[in-house]
Amino acid sequence: MNSQLTISCELFPPKNASGMQKMQSAVAELQTRHPAYFSCTYGAGGSTRDNTFTTVDWLLGQSIEVAPHLTCIANNQTDTLRILRRYQEQGIRRIVALRGDRPADSLPASHELTHANELVSLIRSHFANHFHIEVAAYPEMHPESSHLVADLDHFQHKIEAGANGAITQYFYSVAAYNHFLEACAKRRINVPIVPGIMPIVNYANLQRFSARCGAELPRWLCRQLDSYGDDQASIRAFGADFVAQFCTRLLAEGAPGLHFYTLNQAKPTLAIWDRLAT
Ligand code: FAD
Numbered sequence: 001m002n003s004q005l006t007i008s009c010e011l012f013p014p015k016n017a018s019g020m021q022k023m024q025s026a027v028a029e030l031q032t033r034h035p036a037y038f039s040c041t042y043g044a045g046g047s048t049r050d051n052t053f054t055t056v057d058w059l060l061g062q063s064i065e066v067a068p069h070l071t072c073i074a075n076n077q078t079d080t081l082r083i084l085r086r087y088q089e090q091g092i093r094r095i096v097a098l099r100g101d102r103p104a105d106s107l108p109a110s111h112e113l114t115h116a117n118e119l120v121s122l123i124r125s126h127f128a129n130h131f132h133i134e135v136a137a138y139p140e141m142h143p144e145s146s147h148l149v150a151d152l153d154h155f156q157h158k159i160e161a162g163a164n165g166a167i168t169q170y171f172y173s174v175a176a177y178n179h180f181l182e183a184c185a186k187r188r189i190n191v192p193i194v195p196g197i198m199p200i201v202n203y204a205n206l207q208r209f210s211a212r213c214g215a216e217l218p219r220w221l222c223r224q225l226d227s228y229g230d231d232q233a234s235i236r237a238f239g240a241d242f243v244a245q246f247c248t249r250l251l252a253e254g255a256p257g258l259h260f261y262t263l264n265q266a267k268p269t270l271a272i273w274d275r276l277a278t
Contacts, residue, residue, distance in 0.1 A: 001276055006194060006257030007033075008067070008167075011264055012041045013051030022264060023055070027064070029266035033273055036257070037065040039096050039134075039167075043074065049083070060090055067134065068092065071100025072113035072122075080113065081126060094132040096167065097123060097158075115154065120161035135159070137166035137193055139180035140173070143214030148183075156187055165191045167259045170198035170215050174249050181254075192256035197247060199260070199268035200225070200239025202232075236268065244275035251276075 009030050014020040027038065038059055042052045052068060059066040068087060072080060087095065099116040113119050116135055123131055135158040138151065145151035155166070171177065177195055184193065198215070200206060203225045210217050221242070228234040247258055260269040 002251075005251065006036045006192070007273070008037050008039060008194070008257065008259045009035045009262050009269065010039045010041065010196075010259060011055060011262060012044060013055040014264065015051060019264070020054075020058075024058070026262065026264050026266040027059070027062070030262065030269065031064065033270065035260075037067050037094060039067040039069060039259075042069040042098075043071050043100055044069075053086075056087075056090075056092075060092075065094070066092060067094035067096055067132075069096040069098055070119070071098045072116065072119040073100040073102060075113070077112045077122065080119070080122065084123060084127060084131075088127060088130055093130065094134070095123065096134045096136075097163065098136055115157075117154070117157040117161045120158055120163050124162035132165075133163045134165050134167050134194075135163040137168045137180065138214070139168055139171050139176040139195075140214060140216055142169075143212075152183055152187065155184075156189055159189050159191055163191065166193045168193060168196045169213055170196045170261060172218055172221060172243075172246060173216065174246065174253060176216075177250060177255070178253060194257045194259050195247075195250050195255050196259045196261060197243065197272065199243055199263075199272055201236060201263070201265070201268045203228075203235055236271070240268070240271035240275060244272045247272060247276055 011023060011027070014023050040052055040055045040059070042049060056066050056068050070080070070083060084095070097116055097119045099119070113122065120133055120135060123133060137155055141148055141151050159166075168177070181193060184190075198206070207217065209215070224238065225235060228238065250258070260272070262269045
């Protein structure tokens with residue numbers, strides 16, 4: 001595989017010691033393929049910021065390049081800057097800057113940064129070019145958006161605020177990615193836009209995540225996965241073949257890399273990665 005490609009792996013911060021152990025074993029297995037970096041989510045799925053710090057500290061202790069995610073919706077500016085200073089002092093050079101999901105109840109009174117472009121501007125104004133900043137992109141549109149053009153305008157604002165690149169929400173349509181890249185090219189957005197890749201492991205979970213984050217599961221794919229019933233081994237085998245072919249097509253179309261949503265498991269990601277190398 002082309003060594004210029006940026007292949008990265010996303011982790012979530014484990015909530016307890018056994019989860020930490022599983023994540024550490026997964027990282028050790030994934031490290032054998034030398035990903036460019038590991039990213040670690042922040043505040044997603046109810047995890048606390050301390051869980052993220054613990055995971056980031058462990059990765060740094062293993063001399064692994066890490067890109068912490070940072071969300072702005074539930075933090076005030078002072079706290080956000082404090083976290084960024086901590087990361088700067090630790091020698092971290094890459095951040096994934098996000099708004100974060102709106103809390104189900106109301107926003108905290110301290111909430112000051114409303115959208116991810118404001119977080120990117122804040123980082124650039126206080127840290128100049130210290131951090132390489134990735135932002136989120138949505139080839140199938142962000143689920144809160146009602147209009148594709150407005151969604152693209154908002155994506156453009158994040159790039160204009162100083163983001164160096166983007167990682168997409170997962171999707172399973174090459175056409176959606178190409179269409180998004182073409183729309184970006186028309187706007188002279190030319191940062192690398194790396195597809196986020198979700199391995200297919202557990203169909204019920206995938207359906208639930210997809211409904212929540214607005215990722216479309218093609219009808220034919222659902223019917224194929226339905227046909228395996230409870231046969232998890234067949235779902236995984238089919239999923240690895242299908243997602244590997246999908247990645248191969250994305251790379252052939254010019255994707256600058258792949259960002260694997262590993263869910264803290266090595267095998268589903270490696271099953272795809274190893275099929276790409278052959
Ligand atoms: P934004 O870019 O701010 O966009 C959010 C919505 O607001 C969009 O609909 C956009 O069109 C609209 N919008 C943007 N600017 C404006 C404006 N000025 N006026 C009006 N509308 C506007 N969540 C977590 O909690 N923790 C994580 O670690 C995490 N990691 C992620 C990693 C990746 C690669 C991706 C793709 C998503 C991740 N998420 C994470 C989920 C993400 O936080 C949600 O999708 C969130 O709803 C939007 O975040 P954003 O950074 O894309 O927001």
